[in-house]
Amino acid sequence: MKFLKAPLLTLLILSVVGLVFDFALDAYFQLILLYALVNCLLSMSLNLVNGYTGQFSLGHAGFMAIGAYFAAYANTKWDILPPALNALEFFIYCTGAGLFAAVAGLLVGLPSLRLKGDYLAIVTLGFGEIIRVTLLNMDFLGGPRGYSNIPGFSSFLFSFIFACVWLTICFFTIWRVMHSTYGRGFLSVREDEIAAEAMGINTTRMKVRAFVLSSFFAGVAGALFAHFTKFISPSSFTFLQSVNVVIMVVLGGMGSMTGSIVAAFIITILPEALRPLQDLTGVDLRMVIYSLSLILVMILRPKGLFGDQEITAVWRKYARRNS
Amino acid sequence: MPDVILEARKITMQFGGLKAVDSLEFKIEKGQLAGLIGPNGAGKTTVFNMLTGVYAPTSGEVLLCGKSLAGLKPFEISHLGMTRTFQNIRLFKDLTVLDNVLIAGHQHMKYGIFDALVQTKKFVTAEQGLMDKAMDLLKIFKMDDKAHKAACSLPYGEQRKLEIVRALATDPKIILLDEPAAGMNHSETHHLMETIAKIRQQFNLTVLLIEHDMKLVMGICENIVVLDHGVKIEEGHPGKVQTSQRVIEAYLGVEEPG
Numbered sequence: 032m033k034f035l036k037a038p039l040l041t042l043l044i045l046s047v048v049g050l051v052f053d054f055a056l057d058a059y060f061q062l063i064l065l066y067a068l069v070n071c072l073l074s075m076s077l078n079l080v081n082g083y084t085g086q087f088s089l090g091h092a093g094f095m096a097i098g099a100y101f102a103a104y105a106n107t108k109w110d111i112l113p114p115a116l117n118a119l120e121f122f123i124y125c126t127g128a129g130l131f132a133a134v135a136g137l138l139v140g141l142p143s144l145r146l147k148g149d150y151l152a153i154v155t156l157g158f159g160e161i162i163r164v165t166l167l168n169m170d171f172l173g174g175p176r177g178y179s180n181i182p183g184f185s186s187f188l189f190s191f192i193f194a195c196v197w198l199t200i201c202f203f204t205i206w207r208v209m210h211s212t213y214g215r216g217f218l219s220v221r222e223d224e225i226a227a228e229a230m231g232i233n234t235t236r237m238k239v240r241a242f243v244l245s246s247f248f249a250g251v252a253g254a255l256f257a258h259f260t261k262f263i264s265p266s267s268f269t270f271l272q273s274v275n276v277v278i279m280v281v282l283g284g285m286g287s288m289t290g291s292i293v294a295a296f297i298i299t300i301l302p303e304a305l306r307p308l309q310d311l312t313g314v315d316l317r318m319v320i321y322s323l324s325l326i327l328v329m330i331l332r333p334k335g336l337f338g339d340q341e342i343t344a345v346w347r348k349y350a351r352r353n354s
Numbered sequence: 355m356p357d358v359i360l361e362a363r364k365i366t367m368q369f370g371g372l373k374a375v376d377s378l379e380f381k382i383e384k385g386q387l388a389g390l391i392g393p394n395g396a397g398k399t400t401v402f403n404m405l406t407g408v409y410a411p412t413s414g415e416v417l418l419c420g421k422s423l424a425g426l427k428p429f430e431i432s433h434l435g436m437t438r439t440f441q442n443i444r445l446f447k448d449l450t451v452l453d454n455v456l457i458a459g460h461q462h463m464k465y466g467i468f469d470a471l472v473q474t475k476k477f478v479t480a481e482q483g484l485m486d487k488a489m490d491l492l493k494i495f496k497m498d499d500k501a502h503k504a505a506c507s508l509p510y511g512e513q514r515k516l517e518i519v520r521a522l523a524t525d526p527k528i529i530l531l532d533e534p535a536a537g538m539n540h541s542e543t544h545h546l547m548e549t550i551a552k553i554r555q556q557f558n559l560t561v562l563l564i565e566h567d568m569k570l571v572m573g574i575c576e577n578i579v580v581l582d583h584g585v586k587i588e589e590g591h592p593g594k595v596q597t598s599q600r601v602i603e604a605y606l607g608v609e610e611p612g
């Protein structure tokens with residue numbers, strides 16, 4: 032059980048942080064914080080494909096939608112466990128949502144991951160749109176009106192810890208995969224496919240693996256999103272949502288997990304943090320400042336905030352320079 | 355008759371109107387150090403690409419240990435024990451020297467993703483074993499002190515050497531080297547050739563070498579295939595090739611009149 036030590040410790044720390052936020056923040060910012068956690072899951076999982084494996088997927092919102100609708104449906108229609116075990120039931124549905132999305136990832140990935148670069152981007156973009164349009168026409172899922180009254184947790188603290196459980200699972204899963212022969216396989220695909228093949232790496236299989244694992248956590252993120260907003264509709268999962276996740280990955284640095292996390296927080300919180308400015312000036316400058324700061328970061332740090340390194344390495348370098 | 359490890363049977367590669375390689379036939383014996391030479395554009399690299407499955411030959415077939423490689427993907431051919439280096443260096447350049455070597459060991463890693471997630475004993479021992487083996491290999495090439503440097507930060511000659519180390523880490527039976535000495539100075543080249551001869555002994559390898567420095571190939575190869583405009587114009591031991599009128603006309607005459 033030694034492998035559980037680090038994740039449990041992380042979870043413990045995060046729970047304490049949650050307890051602080053439970054007192055310190057108002058309900059509005061608490062919700063923003065939960066969205067930030069969902070976005071962390073999305074950016075970390077997309078980083079696996081776009082950052083580590085070097086493929087360009089633009090369909091993350093599609094996988095998220097699959098997970099969200101599955102969890103929403105399961106939660107309203109089914110009741111597999113007694114009320115006392117609600118959290119466990121949620122957890123099972125989230126897992127189901129992830130598996131559902133992972134199967135979709137497999138079906139999309141198998142044929143399309145033979146394609147390179149822009150073509151893959153177009154196929155995945157198309158996939159996301161197909162999912163959205165299909166949902167629009169699915170009456171038993173609410174069609175364009177969406178799905179409302181999705182059961183979720185009543186308390187912030189519970190929601191926060193529940194999200195952190197998944198965040199921890201996601202982080203340690205990807206981290207450990209990346210520190211195994213499979214992760215090195217992903218990296219070799221990004222670096223040079225022809226050389227990777229010559230060294231015995233089945234590059235297509237590697238790409239599919241990364242894609243499926245990535246889709247799984249996108250599905251889980253969708254499920255959490257549905258629980259937190261209690262309302263979803265096809266318009267929650269547009270192409271723009273996919274682009275948003277790509278921005279997080281690029282901003283954090285392709286191939287940096289901690290970068291993805293930090294960027295997810297920045298992208299979620301920055302527009303909200305700029306709101307007081309709007310009240311002050313009377314003009315909505317939020318999006319202007321938001322985009323300007325993104326452009327600025329990309330000019331100053333073209334490889335993203337952390338490049339392909341983790342925050343610890345970036346920090347060590349910084350400390351060395353200043354000593 | 356000695357063991358044939360690699361055989362090309364009338365392999366042809368057609369690029370549109372250009373026949374880059376035309377009905378090429380040769381056999382490489384087990385343990386041999388063979389050379390494939392010819393002027394620039396003769397089709398040598400194209401031959402390597404056909405042997406390793408990067409290109410499917412337009413016609414003809416390649417046999418490795420008597421088994422046809424038709425329809426196999428490059429990674430499958432690598433699993434069968436044939437690997438290569440590239441004329442234009444193709445390292446995993448943003449990764450460390452060590453990672454480059456570790457990746458080549460992937461095919462021998464028998465644990466699953468789940469083992470990595472729960473850090474089973476199987477995972478830990480396999481990773482440790484791979485790491486030790488990679489460091490040992492790097493040590494043979496005196497590169498162990500650079501294990502944690504980015505591959506692209508190495509000087510050119512060292513990058514070429516790392517390509518060979520990486521290829522060796524797949525545990526090949528036969529290794530194809532595409533102009534391993536390109537861009538090296540005289541003493542570097544000399545040193546490299548000694549190393550190649552040495553690793554061949556040590557790892558019980560068969561080596562097929564592309565090289566355009568004629569003298570060099572003559573010095574170390576036991577069997578040489580000469581290619582010109584995609585056609586084999588001569589084959590045999592260095593003495594025979596060196597004195598062949600066709601080779602002199604096609605190649606030696608131009609490059610090295612002395």
Ligand SMILES: Nc1ncnc2c1ncn2[C@@H]1O[C@H](COP(=O)(O)OP(=O)(O)O)[C@@H](O)[C@H]1O
Nearest residue numbers: 369372374392393394395396397398399400401
């Ligand atoms: N992928 C390709 N498409 C079209 N022509 C090619 C391709 N690869 C090689 N060639 C051509 O085939 C010929 C042989 O090239 P190559 O095998 O690289 O020669 P060498 O390695 O002997 O210098 C050249 O004329 C080259 O332009």
Ligand SMILES: [Mg+2]
Nearest residue numbers: 398399400441
């Ligand atoms: Mg060549």
